Amino acid sequence: MTDSPRWRSLLFVPAHSRKYVASVHERGADGVILDLEDSVPIDQKIDARRELPDSIVSVGRQGGSVLVRVNHDLCTLAADLNASIIPGVDAIVLPKVESKDWVAEVADAVTRLEKARGIPHGTVRFLAQIESPRGLQRLPEIASSDARMAALALGPEDFCAAVGGSPEFDLLLAPNLQVLFAARAAGLLPLGFVGSIGEFQDSQKLRQTSVHARRLGFAGALAIHPAQVTIFNEAFSPSADEIEWALKIVDAQQDAFKSGLGAFAVDGKMVDPPVIQRAHQVLALAGKP
Numbered sequence: 001m002t003d004s005p006r007w008r009s010l011l012f013v014p015a016h017s018r019k020y021v022a023s024v025h026e027r028g029a030d031g032v033i034l035d036l037e038d039s040v041p042i043d044q045k046i047d048a049r050r051e052l053p054d055s056i057v058s059v060g061r062q063g064g065s066v067l068v069r070v071n072h073d074l075c076t077l078a079a080d081l082n083a084s085i086i087p088g089v090d091a092i093v094l095p096k097v098e099s100k101d102w103v104a105e106v107a108d109a110v111t112r113l114e115k116a117r118g119i120p121h122g123t124v125r126f127l128a129q130i131e132s133p134r135g136l137q138r139l140p141e142i143a144s145s146d147a148r149m150a151a152l153a154l155g156p157e158d159f160c161a162a163v164g165g166s167p168e169f170d171l172l173l174a175p176n177l178q179v180l181f182a183a184r185a186a187g188l189l190p191l192g193f194v195g196s197i198g199e200f201q202d203s204q205k206l207r208q209t210s211v212h213a214r215r216l217g218f219a220g221a222l223a224i225h226p227a228q229v230t231i232f233n234e235a236f237s238p239s240a241d242e243i244e245w246a247l248k249i250v251d252a253q254q255d256a257f258k259s260g261l262g263a264f265a266v267d268g269k270m271v272d273p274p275v276i277q278r279a280h281q282v283l284a285l286a287g288k289p
Contacts, residue, residue: 004189005065005090005125005150006285007031008220009232013059014039015068016048021055027226028233031065036080037072037095045076049083056088067127069093081106085113091125091150096158098135100145103128107146122148127191131155132162136175143186151189153222154179156197167196180217189219200225210235238282247288249279 011029013020015036024032034055040048052068060066066088070080072095084092092110097103103126110124126148130136136159143152154176160167172194183190193213200206200223210221210232220236223229238246249266253276256264263272 004187005031006220007065007151007189007191008236009223009229010065010067010127010191010220011223011226011229012039012069014048015052015055016040016044018051021051021058024226025059025062025064027229029064029223029229030220030233031067031090032059033067033069033093033222034059035069036084037069045071045079049079052083053086056086060088065090067091067093069095072096077106078109081109081113085110085119085124086117087119089124091127093127093129095129095155096131096135097128097142098132099138100141103142103145103149107148110148124148125150127151127153129153129155129158130175130179131158133159136178139178139182140185143182143188149186149188151191151219152179152183153191156192156195167198169194176218177216184217190217191220191222192218193221197222197224200228203227203231207231207235236285238286242282243286243288246279246282246286249276250283253279 007030009029010031010033011024011027012033012035013024015021015034021034034052036045036048056066068084068089070084070092071077094103094106107126111121114121114123126146127150128142130139130142130152135142143149156167156172159175160171163171165171176192176194179192180190193209195209206228213221214236218236221232223232249271252264252266252271263270265271
């Protein structure tokens, strides 16, 4: 995928809460997820859908991505998609994804809605949440199921509940890495960190966990509280030291190229193509040419 969005932080906001929707654009997240699923009571989902046109304009006023998380069951999903596929929506968050066929059905519905509403085909992307062992077993096919796919993320709380465990490091490491590998293999953004999404009060622990996630290869994470946004934005961005290192590698690469060298040393360490690639990735994340 050549046009991957930069989603260091995607902040959930309950779509039925006018109070939170009105101010969420000020939180600095790369994107806002208007949630129609878990955070919205059943008896308020209709009102949440009715408010979506105004909510979409409100949360996107600072230029961040606008996403909508829909429900999984077919009846509610149909109503959610009908309300969500409108101008201004960048992506749909698909929860509890377990098969490529389900993704294909949703994609077909979105295509019809885009056409009916004059939205260019493919405008609306997908972020798939993997929340069960069944979904984990089918990761490769899910990741490559449709051109609309932009990102994958593990739903840590739901996944742990599905296997009868608690959201602890030992249980979450392997499934997170599987999501990471499947996403990268398919050219998608891997989102997440090895921990519980509900732990937002211990900022130091969250920062360490997030930095660790980026070192593993994750590109960003989903936030359920505004306090997580700044931490994610910083953790999933290169540090000043990393940028300095990357610039040094690229400069040395240019000198080596002129000398006909494919590998060379910088600060006593051997530099070869994988290291050069990592340096360019750091500079790309930092917005450096």
